[in-house]
Amino acid sequence: MATIDVFNHDVPAESDFGYSQAIKSGDLIHVSGQLSLDEAGEFLHADDFAAQAEQTYANTDKVLDHYGATRNQVVSQTLYVVNLRQNAAATAEGNREYFGDHRPVSTVLGVTELTFPGQVVEIGFVVDTTLPA
Numbered sequence: 289m290a291t292i293d294v295f296n297h298d299v300p301a302e303s304d305f306g307y308s309q310a311i312k313s314g315d316l317i318h319v320s321g322q323l324s325l326d327e328a329g330e331f332l333h334a335d336d337f338a339a340q341a342e343q344t345y346a347n348t349d350k351v352l353d354h355y356g357a358t359r360n361q362v363v364s365q366t367l368y369v370v371n372l373r374q375n376a377a378a379t380a381e382g383n384r385e386y387f388g389d390h391r392p393v394s395t396v397l398g399v400t401e402l403t404f405p406g407q408v409v410e411i412g413f414v415v416d417t418t419l420p421a
Contacts, residue, residue, distance in 0.1 A: 293356045296345070299329025310351045317355055317415035319366065322347045323407060334406025337375045341382035341409050348413060358421040362392045364414040372398030375408060 293312040296302050302309065310319045324332045324340035325347060331338035352358060367383075369375050379396060392413075402410050 292353070293306075294396045295351055297325070297327075297329070297350065299325055299327075301325070301329055304340060308357070312355055312417070313343060315416060315418045317351075317413075317417065319348065319351050319413040321410040321412040322351070322355045322381075323402070323404075323410045331404040331407065334404070335408065337369075337378045337408050338382065340407070341378065344409060344411055345382070345386045348411065351413075354416065355415070355417065356392065357415050357417055359387055360390045360421060361415050361419045362390070362413050363394075363416045363419070364385070364393045366401060366412045367394065367396045369396060370399055370402060370408040372396065379409070 289311075292306045295310040295312075307320055309322075310317055310344050312318075322344045324343040326332055326343075332343055349359075350360075367379060369379055372379070383394065402408070
């Protein structure tokens with residue numbers, strides 16, 4: 289029988305919206321869309337794509353750390369980007385900085401808006417813990 293391990297950042301949005309940051313089921317970790325929130329759950333860096341991406345990836349690292357996983361075990365990511373044409377180069381740069389030589393599959397969707405005013409990026413992940421760290 290597979291076990292399920294749930295992880296949360298313990299921010300108000302988790303209970304307000306009724307979701308978890310991540311669920312590990314078997315060898316896979318499904319990570320909810322991460323965004324630019326601080327430890328208290330306050331949204332940071334309105335309209336600043338680079339700063340939001342940096343904070344988003346930092347929040348992702350907290351999820352990965354909880355499970356003892358690394359970026360190299362990310363197999364898939366889905367990015368939601370406001371003003372994709374304007375932010376395409378910054379999206380690519382942030383992705384290269386975060387993953388280095390690792391190349392997970394990636395879907396990038398241009399969207400008209402996200403949850404918070406000034407939010408320009410949100411990223412969800414799938415992680416395979418059987419891959420080398």
